[in-house]
Amino acid sequence: MELQAKLQQSLAHSKRPRTVVRGLRAAWVAAVVYSEVGVYYWRIGRCRWPEAKTEADAEADAIAGRPTRVAIVADAQIVDHYSYGQTGMLLRIVEFFTDIYVRKAYLVLQDVRQPAIVVNLGDLMDGGRELLEDADEAWLAEYARFRSVFRNRAPATRRVLEMAGNHDIGIGNTVVAHALRRFHRRVGATNQIVAAGGHRLALVDTLTLESDDPAVRSGARRLVEQLRSQRESNSAAPPTLLFSHVPLWRAANTPCGPLRQSRHGALLSRRGYQFRDQLQRNTTEYLLEAVRPQAVFSGDDHDTCSVTHPAPGSGEPVPEHTIGAFGWASGVPVASYALLTLAPGVGGAPPAFALQHCFLPYQLGIYKAYVLLLAASLALLLRACWWRRRLAAAASAGGAGQRIRAQPEMRSRLSLPLDVLRAAGAVALVAAPAYVACILYFYAV
Secondary structure (H helix, E strand, O other): OHHHHHHHHHHHHOOHHHHHHHHHHHHHHHHHHHHHHHHHHHHHHHOOOOOOOOOOHHHHHHHOOOOEEEEEEOOOOEOOHHHHOOOHHHHHHHHHHHHHHHHHHHHHHHHHHOOOEEEEOOOOEOOHHHOOHHHHHHHHHHHHHHHHHOOOOOOOOOEEEEOOOHHHHOOHHHOOHHHHHHHHHHOOOOOEEEEEOOEEEEEOOHHHHOOOOHHHHHHHHHHHHHHHHHHHHOOOOOOEEEEEOOOOOOOOOOEOOOOOOOOOOEOOOOEEOOEEOOOOHHHHHHHHHHHOOOEEEEOOOOOOEEEEEOOOOOOOOEEEEEOOOOOOOOOOOOOEEEEEEEEOOOOOOOOEEEEEEEEOOOHHHHHHHHHHHHHHHHHHHHHHHHHHHHHHHHHHHOOOOOOOOOOHHHHOOOHHHHHHHHHHHHHHHHHHHHHHHHHHHHHHO
């Protein structure tokens, strides 16, 4: 009788499942808030603006103001039917989870780093070039979706420059004329020069520059020749930073540096349907010789790559930095972007720039962490429910001399799993609203 009393007392005071549920609720809320909000602020906050120091840096700050901060993003390629062939509800799910990642990253990047200029290197959509004259309404819907994801939170003070990518208009002789005209009309010029921080940012549409059709390549060639003329007629012209969607040509197997994630340590040289990994060699030599850029920034490859091109003419060697894709479904494990600081020259000191490659949260790692937490949660709930039922069976079996026998309801094979599911539902009742609140936060701010 004494043992039975102790068992009943243990059962009465056993809050094991309830305590575990409370603990798991707290763990899931913490995991969701960190994974859906906190990790973005942490990763973006860790990557700071690089310092571009001139010899007269203090004087530059006093006379010319603070350096100009430029964020560079590439290859968002918002997912659509042309990405993976999905349709219906599956496509909507994929669009949601890829869009919300980019939305969060872009919002936090603006809030934390507050760039004065954002340069988007192209491939705004994945299937923009596929939507022809009879699909303009569909293109407009996709572009509205893009604008919603890449919302400029400070339009009065922040300038956004958007280039065309091969997924937007095609490339070379496969440029889609209607897609190019539509991009000019709806998005903006594909060739432009912008003065910033004592530099000229030359956004060159190298996609059309490689066309054999003079009418198609005329805009890009005219801008390149304008840059050549300005350089040759004015030795004091500001240094030029060249932006191209497609990377420039380089010798085979030129290493890309330690930040590259792909198993290919060098940029490949493939060609396919409306794409190529590199510009043609003659296009590259023409650009470097005519523009004589201080540096080149490119995208398209989805991965990070830093190389140095031989000096054009008698000039200095030209570094090129390829910026990784901004989305997590791009075939590269970790999405990335870059921060560019432009410092104006003062008192005879030349302008200077500095670049920092940055990385976003590892989305697949977040999903893996959720799976592990789910498995651990179910294991803990199973243990807690099993222990609770064992105490109940022992208490109902009687004293020390009696053999512990399970009651008929204990023999049910479904009773323990149902207990676990009920406890898991109690955890989800708190975790799910926490997840929804985190998502809504990025739509409300």
